[in-house]
Amino acid sequence: MEIKVITKETFETEVLQAKEPVLVDFFAEWCGPCKMLAPILHEIAEEKSDLKICKLDIDQNVDLALEYGVQAVPTMILFRQGEAAQKIVGLCSKDELLQQLSL
Amino acid sequence: MEQYDVIIIGAGTAGLSAAIYAARSGKRTLVLEGKSCGGQIINAKAVVNYPGIKQISGVDFAMGLYEQAVEAGAKVLFQKAVRIELADSKKIVATAKQNYACGAVILAMGAKNRPLGLEREAELTGSGVSYCATCDGAFYKGKKTAVVGGGNTALEDALVLSEYCQKVTLIHRRDSFRGEWQTVQELKERSNVEILTDTVVTALEGDRQLTGIRVRNLKQEKEWVLPVHGLFAAVGQTPQSELVRDLVELDDYGYIKADESCRTSLPGIFAAGDCRTKEIRQLATAAADGVTAALAACQLA
Ligand SMILES: Cc1cc2nc3c(=O)[nH]c(=O)nc-3n(C[C@H](O)[C@H](O)[C@H](O)COP(=O)(O)OP(=O)(O)OC[C@H]3O[C@@H](n4cnc5c(N)ncnc54)[C@H](O)[C@@H]3O)c2cc1C
Numbered sequence: 001m002e003i004k005v006i007t008k009e010t011f012e013t014e015v016l017q018a019k020e021p022v023l024v025d026f027f028a029e030w031c032g033p034c035k036m037l038a039p040i041l042h043e044i045a046e047e048k049s050d051l052k053i054c055k056l057d058i059d060q061n062v063d064l065a066l067e068y069g070v071q072a073v074p075t076m077i078l079f080r081q082g083e084a085a086q087k088i089v090g091l092c093s094k095d096e097l098l099q100q101l102s103l
Numbered sequence: 104m105e106q107y108d109v110i111i112i113g114a115g116t117a118g119l120s121a122a123i124y125a126a127r128s129g130k131r132t133l134v135l136e137g138k139s140c141g142g143q144i145i146n147a148k149a150v151v152n153y154p155g156i157k158q159i160s161g162v163d164f165a166m167g168l169y170e171q172a173v174e175a176g177a178k179v180l181f182q183k184a185v186r187i188e189l190a191d192s193k194k195i196v197a198t199a200k201q202n203y204a205c206g207a208v209i210l211a212m213g214a215k216n217r218p219l220g221l222e223r224e225a226e227l228t229g230s231g232v233s234y235c236a237t238c239d240g241a242f243y244k245g246k247k248t249a250v251v252g253g254g255n256t257a258l259e260d261a262l263v264l265s266e267y268c269q270k271v272t273l274i275h276r277r278d279s280f281r282g283e284w285q286t287v288q289e290l291k292e293r294s295n296v297e298i299l300t301d302t303v304v305t306a307l308e309g310d311r312q313l314t315g316i317r318v319r320n321l322k323q324e325k326e327w328v329l330p331v332h333g334l335f336a337a338v339g340q341t342p343q344s345e346l347v348r349d350l351v352e353l354d355d356y357g358y359i360k361a362d363e364s365c366r367t368s369l370p371g372i373f374a375a376g377d378c379r380t381k382e383i384r385q386l387a388t389a390a391a392d393g394v395t396a397a398l399a400a401c402q403l404a
Pocket residue numbers: 112113114115116117118135136137138139140141142143144146147149150151152153182183184185211212213214215235237343346375376377378384385386387389
């Protein structure tokens with residue numbers, strides 16, 4: 001599935017109301033590790049058709065970042081049925097990511 | 104089984120440079136990467152010594168290489184290579200997921216930081232123990248930290264940390280430093296830097312988070328606990344060559360032996376970058392190895 005860039009306006013419909021699990025990548029333009037993570041997320045998106053992946057720029061969406069306790073980037077939060085189910089902070093390998101999210 | 108002409112193991116500077124050349128030579132090229140692409144350099148804040156580029160961040164350098172390799176036609180997959188097998192004239196590279204066949208393999212697994220060899224070190228890595236002050240230093244703002252090592256990396260790390268940590272203790276097992284004299288002088292002038300020579304770390308304290316380290320002065324046979332939140336190890340590097348330990352010749356330190364054309368002891372297997380025996384381990388030499396190995400591999404594959 002394509003990785004969607006979301007904002008505070010689309011967060012509700014794209015993430016909270018989604019039927020399928022949604023992995024949200026809280027990133028920032030100035031964050032190096034976020035850039036390194038991008039190709040890994042891209043590969044996961046290509047392989048996992050049952051998972052939706054979205055990107056949210058924390059500088060453009062400060063309130064959402066605060067609401068979900070994002071203190072460092074990248075932070076990835078897996079939402080299931082509108083609930084933040086799991087959180088991973090920092091750059092990690094694809095295997096670690098899939099393992100920690102039990103995907 | 105998926106077939107390639109050239110398989111490159113490791114997407115650091117050497118591996119991605121090799122990928123650019125192999126793909127541009129029209130070879131079906133696969134790069135396997137176990138972590139994130141870019142290798143060690145993504146930990147560098149600024150690179151100022153790569154010929155032709157005045158200044159660039161390590162991440163931008165790595166991403167540039169990655170994009171260049173992909174645009175040249177190389178395929179990069181985030182899978183760790185776990186085994187290499189020989190089958191007639193083919194080589195088979197296995198990951199946990201799949202096997203890939205090819206005519207030539209380029210080993211570009213690089214090097215990683217040497218652990219201190221302390222009990223619970225792996226467990227506390229990321230919870231107080233770190234191998235990269237430039238990467239993790241900011242987490243210890245206003246806190247007490249220690250750096251272990253005697254070379255330039257240790258000295259630079261101590262300098263960087265002293266900018267924002269409450270206190271930095273530099274610990275070295277010998278009585279003098281291998282690193283630059285000027286940096287040592289600079290450290291001595293900083294009021295929040297303490298230097299302990301002839302001293303080693305013997306244990307890590309703290310449950311889930313590092314709270315202190317046990318240190319021993321070798322000359323005075325004295326041992327005590329130093330309260331620190333962060334411990335930065337800068338005691339050199341070790342090659343990531345376990346994958347081929349029983350396959351190709353290694354030197355006494357575990358680096359892969361290869362000739363001027365990056366050929367290893369086994370035909371069709373090449374080694375490039377920090378993982379091979381050589382004098383200088385830098386981006387420019389890693390890139391040069393990648394180019395050399397790729398063009399040599401292309402003649403075979
Ligand atoms: C903090 C820091 C700053 C530096 N600054 C500079 C600088 O300013 N200028 C300079 O010239 N050099 C600098 N260097 C040195 C430079 O980074 C290295 O010389 C260079 O990265 C070597 O490249 P490489 O491709 O050989 O290895 P690496 O960069 O180590 O890349 C190897 C890659 O292979 C992967 N890998 C390993 N095993 C496997 C496997 N089994 N399967 C799949 N993938 C695997 C690793 O995950 C890694 O991504 C610096 C190094 C550090 C640590």
